[in-house]
Amino acid sequence: MRKQGYHHGNLRQALVDAALELITRQGPTGFTLSEAAKQAGVTPAAVYRHFEGREDLIAEAARQGYEIFAEVMQRAYESGQPSALAAFEATGRAYLAFARKYPGHYIAMFESGISVNRNADLALAASRARAVLETAASELSQHIPPDKRPPASMFSAHIWAMSHGVVELFARNSPGTVAPFPPEDLLESGIGIYLRGLGLIAPDK
Structure with a gap:
């Protein structure tokens, strides 16, 4: 100590x-x-x-986690440029990397029951993190006519949920679970299937 x-x-x-x-x-x-x-x-x-209390302390840990998370996601997004698909996929991999490298922050953010709206600073940090993925999603869908284009906020939220599921089930040594494939491969294939279903990337030939 x-x-x-x-x-x-x-x-x-x-x-x-x-x-x-x-x-x-x-x-x-x-x-x-x-x-x-x-x-x-x-x-x-x-x-x-x-x-003021333990929840206030955890909320600050979560806020700092979201700040780090947003920076990790932003770097991943920029590393994938100029390909919109590569940038989008990089943000998904960054989610897994963050959960492994910053387990305390990750738990405070997603498993503590603390609302992101507990205070303005926490809400702002969480919003910044979501915005990176939404930007990547928006750029990925630019080739689709506006009237047929799915909302970027919708499918970025789906990818966030998919990433979270892979982390929870297979990337954090959950009791009784064994990943059939590396978590990164599970996420990449899942993202590919989802994006093809939306028509955001061309189907495999």
């Missing part, structure tokens, strides 16, 4: 970092504020200088 003095530098961030470690090990409801304070090396009373 880190032992840092009461007056150490960014106490607020130290508490978030402590919460992330506890969330990863024990889940979002498996720790107390006192444990987070102990992990950060401060007294329990010090927590309330920065957070």
Whole structure:
């Protein structure tokens, strides 16, 4: 456990970092504020200088997670350019990579029960992350006539849900599940089938 003095530098961030470690090990409801304070090396009373309660602390962990997530997705999107399809597929792979690299943030964002509308900063960070995938979806569908074009927000949400499902079932060692194929392959093939069904990419010959 880190032992840092009461007056150490960014106490607020130290508490978030402590919460992330506890969330990863024990889940979002498996720790107390006192444990987070102990992990950060401060007294329990010090927590309330920065957070109203455990949910407030988890919400900040989620907000920071969405900020990282948006940056990861943006880099992935840009790495796939100039191909709209490659950029779109890269964002899906980035979802899996984020879940593996930042498990505490991922759990705080998607498994803690904290609403993205809990506060304005959290809502804004979540919106920024969704916007990257919607931009990729919009560019992918530009060749389809507007009257036949599916809403980018709809099919980007479907891909988000598909990515989330692959992560939950096969990329995070869920008890009793064994992936028949690597998670990346499952997601890529699923995205391909879905996009062909919408007419967004040409069918296999």
